[in-house]
Amino acid sequence: ETGVTQSPTHLIKTRGQQVTLRCSSQSGHNTVSWYQQALGQGPQFIFQYYREEENGRGNFPPRFSGLQFPNYSSELNVNALELDDSALYLCASSLEPAQRGDEQFFGPGTRLTVL
C-alpha cells in the first residue's frame, strides 16, 4: 500500500481563478514530485520538493508554485487558471529524490476542470 493521498478528488474552477491541490505523502517521505497529466497524454513533471525546498522544475510557468510542510503534506498552487490547465494532477512521494522507480509512489490524482 502506497499511502499517498490527494484531495480533492475532483475540482471545477473558472478561468482566472486560483486553486490549491493537496497531497499527503507516506510517513517519512521527504520528497514530493508533482505531475500534470492532460487528457490523452502522459504525466508531465512540474516540480519536486525535497525537505521543503524546490529541488528541480519542469517547463511550467511561475504561476505554478508549491509548498512542502514538515508533516509530510504538500500543496500545488496554480494562479490565474487557464483552460489548458484542465488535467489530472498527480503527486508522487519518496524517501529521497528517487532515482529508482520502485522508490516513488503516486497518489490517485486530482482532476481539475477549468471552465
Added chain:
Amino acid sequence: DQQVKQNSPSLSVQEGRISILNCDYTNSMFDYFLWYKKYPAEGPTFLISISSIKDKNEDGRFTVFLNKSAKHLSLHIVPSQPGDSAVYFCAADISGTYKYIFGTGTRLKVLA
C-alpha cells in the same frame, strides 16, 4: 518536442498470449527507463525498470528490452492475463535530475 513516444495508443491481446508494448526516445542522455501501469482512478504504479548499461531486465512475467542504438525499448508480458488490462506508460530519466519524462501511454486490453 515529445522526447518519449509510444506510437500505439491501444493494443488488444488474447489471454495467455504475449503482449509487446513499444516505446521510442530521442534524447541520448537518458540512462534510466521505467514502465508504469495505470488503472482508472488510481495513480501510476511502478512495474519494471532498466538502466542503460543493460539490454534486458526480467521480473516474473514482465521483461523490458532496451536497444540503445535504435533508442527503443519494449515491454513483454508473458503470459498476458485479464488483470493486465490497463494503460502502460514508459518513462525515461537522466540520472540525478529526477525528472521522469513520460510517453503518452498504450491502453492494453487482454481478452479472456
